[in-house]
Amino acid sequence: MPGQRQRAGGAGEELEPVVADAVARAGFELEELQVHQAGRKQLVKVIVDGDDGIGLDQVAEVARAVSEALDTREEVLAGAYTLEVTSPGLDRPLTKPRHWRRARLRKVAVRQADAKFLARVGAAADDSVELLVDGQLRRVAYPEIEHAVIEVEFKEPPAAEIAQLTHEEEGSR
Structure with missing residues (x-):
C-alpha cells in the first residue's frame, strides 16, 4: 500500500530526517512533511500521529521540539518560516x-x-x-x-x- 509521507523537493528532503527525529524524540511518528513557499516565508507543515492518537498538548510539545530542530538547521530553510503541526484528520485513508x-x-x-x-x-x-x-x-x-x-x-x-x-x-x- 502506498505510504502517506510526502517528500517535498529541496528543503523538504533535507529537513525530513531532522523533523522525523524531533517528532520521534517527542514520542510520535511523522506521517507527512510538506514544505511550500508562502510569500516571503516557507510554510512547513508537519502531520504527526501516535499509537493512541495525539492531543492538543502533545501537538504543542511536538511543535516546540520541531521548532528547536528547525532553528538548528536555519541554512536549509534559508530564512523565515511558519510551522504548522497537526494530527491527521479522520478523513485520512488507512494505508499502513x-x-x-x-x-x-x-x-x-x-x-x-x-x-x-x-x-x-x-x-x-x-x-x-x-x-x-x-x-x-x-x-x-x-x-x-x-x-x-x-x-x-x-x-x-x-x-x-x-x-x-x-x-x-x-x-x-
Missing part, C-alpha cells in the same frame, strides 16, 4: 498496518475493486486486517483494499460487535 491498529474497533468504509462496504476493525497484522462485515468476520489482505477511511459514529458501537471482535482476539492468543 499501524493506521489499522489505531482504528481497532472503529467503523470504517472500505472500497475494494469489486465491492464497497462498512466494517468494524478487529486485529490488524502486518499483512492483513480482520474486519467484521454484516456479522461475519473476514481477514482481508491490505493489497485487496483500494481505499478505507474511518466512519464517524455518534453513538456507542453495538456491544455484540465489540464482543465478537474481542472474543476472536482473545481466542487466538
Whole structure:
C-alpha cells in the first residue's frame, strides 16, 4: 500500500530526517512533511500521529521540539518560516498496518475493486486486517483494499460487535 509521507523537493528532503527525529524524540511518528513557499516565508507543515492518537498538548510539545530542530538547521530553510503541526484528520485513508491498529474497533468504509462496504476493525497484522462485515468476520489482505477511511459514529458501537471482535482476539492468543 502506498505510504502517506510526502517528500517535498529541496528543503523538504533535507529537513525530513531532522523533523522525523524531533517528532520521534517527542514520542510520535511523522506521517507527512510538506514544505511550500508562502510569500516571503516557507510554510512547513508537519502531520504527526501516535499509537493512541495525539492531543492538543502533545501537538504543542511536538511543535516546540520541531521548532528547536528547525532553528538548528536555519541554512536549509534559508530564512523565515511558519510551522504548522497537526494530527491527521479522520478523513485520512488507512494505508499502513499501524493506521489499522489505531482504528481497532472503529467503523470504517472500505472500497475494494469489486465491492464497497462498512466494517468494524478487529486485529490488524502486518499483512492483513480482520474486519467484521454484516456479522461475519473476514481477514482481508491490505493489497485487496483500494481505499478505507474511518466512519464517524455518534453513538456507542453495538456491544455484540465489540464482543465478537474481542472474543476472536482473545481466542487466538
